[in-house]
Amino acid sequence: MTVRGSSAPEIATERPGLRVEAEDLEQIVRGGHRTLRGVSLAVRPGELVAIIGASGVGKTMLLDALAGIRPPASGRVRYDGVDQGRVRAPVAYVPQDDIIHTSLPLVRVLRYAARLRLPAGTGPAELDARVAEVLSVLGLTHRAGLRVGLLSGGERKRASIGVELLARPRVLFLDEPTSGLDPPTAIELLRLLRRLAADGVPVVLTTHSPTDVDHCDKVAVLARDGHLAFAGNPAAALAYFEVDTVADIYERVAEEPDPAQWSRRLAVVRQPDHDPAAPSDAAPPPDAVPLSRAALPDGVPLCPAAPPDTGVADERRVGGPDGRRAGGALRQDGSGAATDRQRRLGPIRQTALLTVRGLEILARNRLTLAILVGSPVAVVLMFLMLFKANTFSFARPSPSATVMVLFWIAFGVFFFGLIYGLLQICTEFAILRRETRAGLGVVPYAVSKVAVLLPLLAVADLVLLGVLRGLDRLPALAWSRFGELYLTVLLASAGALALGLLCSAAVSDPAQATLSLPMLCFPQVLFVGAILPVPVMAPVGRWLSWAMSNRWCFEALGHTLGVEHLWRDGGSPLGPPLLATYGHTFSRPVWQDWAVLGGFAVLFFAATCAVLAAKCGRPGSTRGRGA
Numbered sequence: 213m214t215v216r217g218s219s220a221p222e223i224a225t226e227r228p229g230l231r232v233e234a235e236d237l238e239q240i241v242r243g244g245h246r247t248l249r250g251v252s253l254a255v256r257p258g259e260l261v262a263i264i265g266a267s268g269v270g271k272t273m274l275l276d277a278l279a280g281i282r283p284p285a286s287g288r289v290r291y292d293g294v295d296q297g298r299v300r301a302p303v304a305y306v307p308q309d310d311i312i313h314t315s316l317p318l319v320r321v322l323r324y325a326a327r328l329r330l331p332a333g334t335g336p337a338e339l340d341a342r343v344a345e346v347l348s349v350l351g352l353t354h355r356a357g358l359r360v361g362l363l364s365g366g367e368r369k370r371a372s373i374g375v376e377l378l379a380r381p382r383v384l385f386l387d388e389p390t391s392g393l394d395p396p397t398a399i400e401l402l403r404l405l406r407r408l409a410a411d412g413v414p415v416v417l418t419t420h421s422p423t424d425v426d427h428c429d430k431v432a433v434l435a436r437d438g439h440l441a442f443a444g445n446p447a448a449a450l451a452y453f454e455v456d457t458v459a460d461i462y463e464r465v466a467e468e469p470d471p472a473q474w475s476r477r478l479a480v481v482r483q484p485d486h487d488p489a490a491p492s493d494a495a496p497p498p499d500a501v502p503l504s505r506a507a508l509p510d511g512v513p514l515c516p517a518a519p520p521d522t523g524v525a526d527e528r529r530v531g532g533p534d535g536r537r538a539g540g541a542l543r544q545d546g547s548g549a550a551t552d553r554q555r556r557l558g559p560i561r562q563t564a565l566l567t568v569r570g571l572e573i574l575a576r577n578r579l580t581l582a583i584l585v586g587s588p589v590a591v592v593l594m595f596l597m598l599f600k601a602n603t604f605s606f607a608r609p610s611p612s613a614t615v616m617v618l619f620w621i622a623f624g625v626f627f628f629g630l631i632y633g634l635l636q637i638c639t640e641f642a643i644l645r646r647e648t649r650a651g652l653g654v655v656p657y658a659v660s661k662v663a664v665l666l667p668l669l670a671v672a673d674l675v676l677l678g679v680l681r682g683l684d685r686l687p688a689l690a691w692s693r694f695g696e697l698y699l700t701v702l703l704a705s706a707g708a709l710a711l712g713l714l715c716s717a718a719v720s721d722p723a724q725a726t727l728s729l730p731m732l733c734f735p736q737v738l739f740v741g742a743i744l745p746v747p748v749m750a751p752v753g754r755w756l757s758w759a760m761s762n763r764w765c766f767e768a769l770g771h772t773l774g775v776e777h778l779w780r781d782g783g784s785p786l787g788p789p790l791l792a793t794y795g796h797t798f799s800r801p802v803w804q805d806w807a808v809l810g811g812f813a814v815l816f817f818a819a820t821c822a823v824l825a826a827k828c829g830r831p832g833s834t835r836g837r838g839a
């Protein structure tokens with residue numbers, strides 16, 4: 213680590229790592245609170261750097277600013293002298309939680325991750341070789357076939373790092389990688405990071421553990437309110453704070469009532485003729501790096517420079533907050549052309565990949581699959597127990613029962629569509645955010661959700677209508693009429709699925725999604741126009757009923773089943789008065805209802821994509837929480 217005012221940055225062409233420089237970083241969070249104040253530091257290729265400080269001092273803020281996850285309010289971050297936002301080299305960020313799919317075997321997780329992160333032209337053999345290489349350097353080859361959820365905490369942490377290593381990052385940031393690990397496992401992990409740094413890739417991590425610092429080349433100490441108190445090697449830090457252990461540094465820093473004093477002191481000692489850190493930087497004492505590269509068992513480089521023809525090392529984008537590719541690029545060869553091999557997977561192939569992954573996750577989650585498939589079956593059985601046969605008999609119809617049959621079919625398909633979508637995104641938002649940083653588009657992601665779930669709903673809808681018809685709960689119908697009914701419920705399901713996805717994208721966690729369920733369902737019951745016909749609703753209720761997708765499904769079903777004719781001309785004296793109450797509810801041509809139902813589906817789907825794009829682009833939590 214060097215200090216501010218160092219000589220002009222040079223473009224690193226011979227080492228895989230990038231030089232990271234931060235200059236006068238300030239960060240301001242919601243409410244105007246400043247969390248970083250004038251932080252300047254530099255990290256060289258090959259350095260393993262720990263950011264330490266008391267809880268809440270801004271360690272994650274600094275890490276996020278350095279990584280481009282949460283750009284600073286002011287100040288600059290440069291990689292090899294180029295503004296961070298303009299660099300397209302692969303930069304890895306490992307969030308605090310091991311946010312990867314836990315139901316898949318480790319090798320499958322890495323394979324999917326490699327498909328997303330490596331250039332589109334990477335062949336299967338090369339892909340498998342890279343996955344095997346990463347497994348090997350992580351020491352997880354023997355765990356490759358094990359479900360991620362069954363890995364130990366340390367193994368999961370290594371797996372999470374492995375996801376980022378696939379793309380051969382040129383700088384690696386980790387938020388509290390050792391949190392929750394026992395000391396030997398933490399040391400094992402630091403050994404891995406040390407080796408990665410030794411290969412020339414700068415590694416920056418935040419930590420709460422003073423012992424982690426013993427294994428790092430450099431340490432940055434933050435004081436309260438985001439003041440940088442020190443930046444240099446650990447031995448120099450002990451001398452600077454006049455303490456015996458790293459743990460004592462925390463106490464020493466906290467003793468100062470005005471944390472700004474620490475920045476001022478550092479500014480003084482950073483003067484060229486008064487800089488205790490500079491000599492240490494140039495030649496770190498041997499005891500500052502106890503886990504030497506030579507002591508490590510495996511000689512395979514963790515992040516070998518990509519072969520020159522692949523362009524892997526240069527073309528991959530830096531994980532900026534907006535999930536889009538940034539403008540300029542750092543290129544080792546200095547050329548501006550991207551080859552086919554260098555391009556990331558296109559939207560269609562991303563969609564296909566995520567659909568396959570979604571199906572595999574579903575197939576491996578037997579209980580989830582059983583609930584998804586079993587619930588509609590259970591509801592069909594309940595309908596059979598609830599509805600009498602021949603309700604729609606022309607000679608002896610039961611008009612009030614026909615309304616309920618139509619309503620419950622409409623509500624049933626709405627409810628299942630909604631439930632299928634409701635927990636899909638909020639349960640894995642942190643994974644999505646991580647993958648969008650690696651180049652995944654939110655539209656392919658959302659489409660893949662529909663591609664996995666809509667066929668399941670389509671089968672459930674077909675079973676529902678087929679069983680009700682087969683057991684005479686619905687009248688005999690020509691195939692074309694049955695097709696009409698099916699299209700109506702399919703469109704209603706698609707709209708409800710999209711509404712569920714929208715809600716899942718908008719909330720912060722699964723608990724909020726679950727709590728939103730009554731608010732999504734109640735209006736679809738009250739304003740559908742079944743329990744209380746639309747013509748007799750209060751004016752506001754009538755207006756609201758237009759916005760209920762359920763209403764259009766209910767009315768389309770009634771139109772296709774000829775409810776008007778049945779009530780007016782059928783053998784029940786209750787029909788005509790009921791028809792008078794419902795008015796023209798069922799007289800609209802069914803294609804108009806389809807257009808509205810399709811419109812709802814498209815609208816909710818587009819809104820889902822917009823919310824995802826906004827949330828994935830918004831600087832925010834990187835810790836595995838929801839947005």
Ligand SMILES: Nc1ncnc2c1ncn2[C@@H]1O[C@H](COP(=O)(O)OP(=O)(O)OP(=O)(O)O)[C@@H](O)[C@H]1O
Pocket residue numbers: 241242243245247265266267268269270271272273274418420832
């Ligand atoms: N989105 C936000 N809005 C408002 N304040 C925030 C936000 N994110 C973080 N903060 C505040 O910014 C400060 C620095 O947060 P940061 O997460 O960087 O601290 P930290 O040093 O990493 O803490 P810890 O070690 O406990 O993880 C804290 O006071 C925190 O409450």
